[in-house]
Amino acid sequence: RTSSLCVMLQLLCGCLKDEKSATFLDFVMKCLMKLTKELKGTEEFVNFKYVLKEIHDFLVLFPSEHWETATDSTPLKVVKTLLSEIVALKGSSILTHLTLVPSHPTPTIITYIQLMLDGDKKDKPASPSSTPSSPKKATLTPELVAILKKCGAKDTTTAGLQDLWAYMDTNNIDDLSPVLAKVSANFRNYVLKKLKERKVEKERREKEEREVREKEEREKREKDEREARERERKEEKKQIVEKKEIVAVADENENENEGNKVSSLPSSSPSPSSLLPLPFQV
Structure with a gap:
């Protein structure tokens, strides 16, 4: 799940940066929305610090000024929907998953998270006080x-x-x-x-x-931390392998395209008829 979300966010950045075809951009956004909808119930398989880092990178590459002049702000809405779903799942504990995001100056992602958390508090009715009766x-x-x-x-x-x-x-x-x-x-x-x-x-x-x-509780916390570190190591290795595979596929496609271009060029070697001796002239 972590790799899928991260790769889709990277592809979304790449589509906007390199102005890929609208069809491919739409495909990436649909995949990202599908992953967002499936996030609830599968969050235990997601390492949110990597996903939040990719969202941060997206918001840095495409700040609010970019969307003021953009013809379509759907990519931003898709990313904000993903962030909103993560906030809904993690609550205020989401702030502990921002270890890969710089805190100074305050990044846009933290501003969005604070607004979402404040909005969530306003939507929830105040719970009645459960003060125990005094002796x-x-x-x-x-x-x-x-x-x-x-x-x-x-x-x-x-x-x-x-x-x-x-x-x-x-x-x-x-x-x-x-x-x-x-x-x-x-x-x-x-x-x-x-x-x-x-x-x-x-x-x-x-x-x-x-x-x-x-x-x-201390032993459980230490165990959870060890397991989390182990999952992070495995996830990092998995991401490295997947990125290498993506790069390899891209290189292979590029080499194939270059080969097609070369094969389509006209041959510069002389034809057999041009090698025949010319007739003798007086």
Whole structure:
């Protein structure tokens, strides 16, 4: 996909630069539009930094001044359609794929991308805020009274504490002081001590989970980067081979045309009749 898009963009530049036939130009633009339509769903096979570099080169070769006097701006529209589709697929992350495009002075492609991103933000409705409800203080309910009684009984203390933690998590409660103010000091201190231990254990467990998650993400990111570099190397080799093949075909066609021209020239060698001796004259 990368090679196809890059080659078509290069051919488009070549058609406009060398003023190729309108038929061939139309063929190239149709191929490019077909590739653009098929981009969604196949983007994983595209190395966008090379495609964006070709789009940048096109916009440099044919700036806005060129299209002000051009009789047909369809080639520019085709390229902008391709760029718009890439922006729609990649979003703001497209900016990370501009490594082959110089940033100073600001190139036209970046201006187009910013306009497309801004337009996309305006078109999308603002999502409702999903701010989580803030923790609240506990109020005495029949369910909580039963749980506290369970905590106070020697045989069910551990199970009661588990029920209490579950109740606090379910109801998003982090402050038991209004309820504990109504129980004995010993029981209150016991529950607060267990609550503190639970908090420390919870923070420790969350820290471990976060470290494991960060490690997995880091390893995945490193793996993705290695695979991306390998794909880039393969893509570069493939592009080099394809460019060599295109050049070879062009050279072969040129040599064939030269041969046809030579064979069509009249022969300069003398005819057999001109080599006969002239009749003797007195």
